[in-house]
Amino acid sequence: MEQSKLEIKEKIRAFWDNSRQNYDSVEAHGVHSESEKNMWRQGMEKLLGQNFHLKILDIGTGTGFLALMLAEMGYSVMGVDWAASKIEQAKEKALSSNIPVQFQVLDAEKLSIESNTFDAVVSRHVLWTLSDPYAASREWARVTKRGGKVIVDIPRMCSHSGSHHFGAEIGKELPFYNGADPQKVEEMLKAAGLSNIRTMMLDTSNEEDKRTLLVYGEKA
Numbered sequence: 001m002e003q004s005k006l007e008i009k010e011k012i013r014a015f016w017d018n019s020r021q022n023y024d025s026v027e028a029h030g031v032h033s034e035s036e037k038n039m040w041r042q043g044m045e046k047l048l049g050q051n052f053h054l055k056i057l058d059i060g061t062g063t064g065f066l067a068l069m070l071a072e073m074g075y076s077v078m079g080v081d082w083a084a085s086k087i088e089q090a091k092e093k094a095l096s097s098n099i100p101v102q103f104q105v106l107d108a109e110k111l112s113i114e115s116n117t118f119d120a121v122v123s124r125h126v127l128w129t130l131s132d133p134y135a136a137s138r139e140w141a142r143v144t145k146r147g148g149k150v151i152v153d154i155p156r157m158c159s160h161s162g163s164h165h166f167g168a169e170i171g172k173e174l175p176f177y178n179g180a181d182p183q184k185v186e187e188m189l190k191a192a193g194l195s196n197i198r199t200m201m202l203d204t205s206n207e208e209d210k211r212t213l214l215v216y217g218e219k220a
Ligand SMILES: C[S@@+](CC[C@H](N)C(=O)[O-])C[C@H]1O[C@@H](n2cnc3c(N)ncnc32)[C@H](O)[C@@H]1O
Pocket: 016, 017, 029, 030, 059, 060, 061, 062, 063, 064, 065, 066, 080, 081, 082, 083, 086, 106, 107, 108, 109, 123, 124, 125, 126, 129, 130
């Protein structure tokens, strides 16, 4: 029987909202080396600059890797995720490391945040798991201030992440379940109303096809 979009979304949310899931210990999810973290730090600083008063929103923050790293660098950060258990873990990490981040349970495709609020919206490892990344990126552009940036990483081509995590039935309903051609992500950000769209590579792995590609665009 065909599953409705809402049923699919709820199954994906329930998958992530599992307090027994040890997310950070999974090789492909966590950032396990200081050098990989450094690459993220340098990449973000290059794109965001050193104005540490910037307000940044980390979408699909999970256990808070990017949000905590950006806050540690000095930016003012909010991390959102629709999985309450992930937000709890992120809050615990912030508390135990004494890093100030505001965390909140919110749907990336429908943010209850006023327009033009953040200087930058970032997301890592999220696009592939969204049932409607096009609606999501319009929301991310909406909450970005004029002159601000939306920065996303590209799900690796042929990764089959959607089917691995949720099964083939659900996987095939996700536009980027099997990765995305960078050009597709660039077109998506353009359709969301962003301009000056570019792609940047982070040297996060020795293997070239495993390096992180970031696509970013500006709100005019
Ligand atoms: C692969 S994890 C990435 C977590 C984190 N960004 C990181 O880099 O470790 C994907 C995260 O996106 C979240 N997510 C997926 N769809 C979402 C949605 N519609 N709204 C909010 N969060 C969502 C999941 O709950 C999960 O925590």
